[in-house]
Amino acid sequence: MNLALIPIGRTNKTHGVDGTLRITIEDAFFEDFVAAEVVFLEEGGHPVPFFIDDRWGSGDLFLKLEEIDSKEAARPLTDKVMYLRREDMQHPGGTTEEEPHIFAKWIGYTIIDQTAGPVGVIGSVEELPEQFLAVVEYQGTEVMIPLHEQLISRVDHKKKEVVMDLPEGLLEL
Known part of the structure; x- marks a missing residue:
């Protein structure tokens, strides 16, 4: 199981x-x-x-x-x-399938890469069978960033920031 x-x-x-x-x-x-x-x-x-x-x-x-x-x-x-x-x-706030309940609270948070700095604001969260993806506009392009525990360094709820260690090249996909 x-x-x-x-x-x-x-x-x-x-x-x-x-x-x-x-x-x-x-x-x-x-x-x-x-x-x-x-x-x-x-x-x-x-x-x-x-x-x-x-x-x-x-x-x-x-x-x-x-x-x-x-x-x-x-x-x-x-x-x-x-x-x-x-x-x-x-399911706080009556979240919907478009806003998966686990990470829906992070919509509006800024993703900050430890190497590249600020990436963008989480506009929505998509749920796939194996993972959740943050949808962020980065340099005029919509990118999907995996919300995986190994990539997340810390979450600051007061500053509304998700600090991540993103793999090199992820933002260019």
């Missing part, structure tokens, strides 16, 4: 003695996390589902998973990337 998993944050360390984890969630996925019943953590190179028992906090966030009832049981789950299934993600 091939799950479409989206990284939303990470577990940091244990908190207390009852198996609670201190976590970090990307701002863009906070609402999706709050609505989720299941998160996935990688164990042995494979995603493993964990049912959420409770979550709380403002500033520091905490997560209690079902069947994880001690600090010792929680310790192997620390410092892991946390994922949600794509189909479990919410």
Whole structure:
């Protein structure tokens, strides 16, 4: 079974003695996390589902998973990337198929290549079976840029910027 998993944050360390984890969630996925019943953590190179028992906090966030009832049981789950299934993600703002819900929040953000500098503003996002593409006008031509995690260096939601390390020649295609 091939799950479409989206990284939303990470577990940091244990908190207390009852198996609670201190976590970090990307701002863009906070609402999706709050609505989720299941998160996935990688164990042995494979995603493993964990049912959420409770979550709380403002500033520091905490997560209690079902069947994880001690600090010792929680310790192997620390410092892991946390994922949600794509189909479990919410559709904020009533997004449509023309605006895939995962990256629709980035429409209007500026893509900045670490080498070439500003590329352009994301006008729309196209969803293909294997990936999402940002549609950007670059030097008078519409170009499609893969929104792949290996190309994205960071996202600054305050500045509305997506900093990427684009492969050489991609903008000339």
